[in-house]
Amino acid sequence: MDVEDVDMSVSSSRTISRDDCYERGKYLIVFRVNRVEFWLEELDSLLDMAGLDPDDVYDRSSASLERPFLRCWFPDDSKAKLVASRSALIRFIIELWGWGSTYDEVLEKISGAPEERKKKYLEDGHCLPWRMDAFAFGRKLSTAEQEDRRNKIAPINLKGPIKMRHENLTQFYILENVQPPEFNASGIPFHVYFGRLVASGIYDIIDKMTLKKRNFLGPTSTETELSFLMANQAKAGKGKIILDPFVGTGSLLIPCTYFGSYCYGADIDARILEGKNSKNAFSNFDQYGLQKPDLWRMDFSPRGCCIRAPPEGLFDAIVCDPPYGIRAGARKSGSRRKLIKPVPEKYKENHIPQTQVYESYDLMPDLVDNAARLLVQGGRLVYLLPVATETYTDDVLPKHPCMKVVANSEDFLTMKISRRLVTMEKILSYDINKQDMYRQETRKHANLLKDNNELPGKYGTEGTKLTKADRRAMKKETREQRRKRKVEKLTTDS
Ligand SMILES: C[S@@+](CC[C@H](N)C(=O)[O-])C[C@H]1O[C@@H](n2cnc3c(N)ncnc32)[C@H](O)[C@@H]1O
Structure with a gap:
């Protein structure tokens, strides 16, 4: 039995025969080799939005972050397309015809694959064009090697003309999983998949909207790929109402x-909302022909937040990159002075209150409590939290009786700092009469955050500015750290 047959032979709530490895692993998701820690979390949110239970679609225990392949099941191509059409991290999804450790095994699997999967493309008289491409993950295939791989699959005898471009083109892929030579010796299998392209992710859209090609508004802008991931975690969609309380x-x-x-x-x-030189937050929406959001100046601390909400909540999701000293420090309304003079009547209309430092260990519990009050039941709070990698434990995340954490993954920034992308879901309605109790509960964790999340000053905590050299060093450190982790993981696995 092939390693992939074992992967898929888990019990499932679907009523398909237990030995049907062709059906259970009918599709293969191929991820982009990027932000691997987010692959499954994004996938779970998208499956949820598509009305599918992740446990029915794939076996989490068989998923490995070391290879960008995940065998899975969708009821049909349309669901696979729906999921891919939103994904920042899925490269594409293929309908799998064959797989194996050698090309002979792949051909054997293809010949045993259900007829309805292949019939249309192998029937005499089929005249739609097709093309076949070969890729290897782990190394680059030369043109000659690609040709060699195509020749190995040629015996299946696809009908119809071969074309490079055509509006009705059927795309086939040969995908090799090759570990670099230093790991091959440790017995990690070489693996080949063959199948028909069903759907592609939306990387081209993310690339079009990349910050590099966008009107520059300020250094705080969140990267495009991460923004898309957060929108997916928030389950943003048609008609949903979404708030970013730290909109920048x-x-x-x-x-x-x-x-x-x-x-x-x-x-x-x-000032950030008004922008300058006739460029402001709206400019980016204009650039992409998107409807502009409603923006207003507001302090999201309990003293400043003036949003009222009905008991059943107001927003379907709150997404944010809270200020955390790294790129933009947090402020809240108020003054440190003992004696505060009243605002003269004539200035009241346009008065903007003074602000003072808002520590993150105060801000985080406030954010979660505000979200619990403002979200509808089942609504999601999606936020980023920079953490000191060495001291981080899940305990530092603010808790709330009405909210539960549904996803929490790590994005490495440097050796010492990483960013958690946390998704919470509202599970209980917010009783305004219990607000004091909620706030006390949520604050209990604030001290843990205070004591265990000291971000090194060099990396830009409050009041420190990053130099170009700092940034270069951070990037170098990050790359080095990723490489080390990968080597460590592969060595322990093998
Ligand atoms: C990290 S930036 C957000 C970046 C944003 N995602 C973007 O794409 O530009 C944090 C923002 O929170 C704002 N901010 C700080 N304290 C705040 C508060 N108490 N209430 C609301 N906004 C606040 C800052 O002015 C800053 O624009």
Whole structure:
């Protein structure tokens, strides 16, 4: 039995025969080799949105972050397309015809694959064009090697003309999983998959919207890929109402609007909302022809947040990159002075209150409590939290009786700092009479965050500016750290 047959032979709630490895692993998801820690979390959110239970679609225990392949099941191509059409991390999905450790095994599997999968393409008289491409993950195949791989699959005898481009082109892929030579010796199998392309992810859209090609509004803009991932975690979609309470240049609301949500944003800094040289947060929405969000100046701390919500909640999701000293420090309304003079009547209309430092260990519990109050039942809070990698434990995340963490993954920034992408879901309705109790509960964890999340000053905590050299060093360190982790993981696995 092939390693992939074992992978898929898990019990499943679907009513298909237990030995049907062709059906259970009918599709193969091929991920982009990027932000691997987020692969499954994004997939789970997208499956949920497509009305599918992740446990029915794939076996989590068989998923490995070391290879970008995941065998799975969809009821039909349309569901696979739906999932891919939103994904920032899925490269493409193929309908799998054959797999194995050698090309002979692959051909054997193809010949045993269900007829309805292949019939149309192997029948005499089939006249639609097709093309076949070969890729290896782990090394680059030369043109001659690609030709060699195509020749190995040629015996299946696909009908119809071969074309490079055509509007009705059927695309086939030969995909090799090759470990670099230093790991091959440790017995990690070489693996080949063959199948028909069903759907592609949306990397081309993310690439079009990349910050490099966007009107520059300020250094706080969240990267495009991460913004799309957060929109997917928030389950942004048609008609959903979404708030970013720390909106800055509005980059998190771009993918949410792109997916059809109505978006609102608030920021304590009126200057960032107004922009300069006729460029502001709206400019990016104009650039992409997207509906502009409603933006207003507001402090999201309990003293400043003036959003009222009905008991059943208001927003389907809250997405944010809270200020954390690295790129933009947090402020809240108030003054450190003992004696505060009243605002003269004539200035009251346009008065913007003074602000003072808002520590992250105060901000985080406030954010979660505000979200619990403002979200509808089942609504999601998706936020980023920079953490000191060495001291981080899940305990530092703020807890709330009405909210539960549904996803939490790590994005490495440097050796010492990483960023958690946390998704919480509202599970209980918020009883305003219990607000004091909720706030006390949520604050209990604030001290843990305070004591265990000291971010090194060199990396830009409050008041420190990163130099170009710092940034270069951070990037180098990150690359080095990733490489080390990969080597360690592969060595322990083998
Ligand atoms: C990390 S930035 C957000 C970046 C944003 N995602 C973007 O794409 O530009 C944090 C933002 O929170 C704002 N901010 C700080 N304290 C705030 C508060 N108490 N209420 C609302 N906004 C606040 C800052 O002005 C800053 O624009």
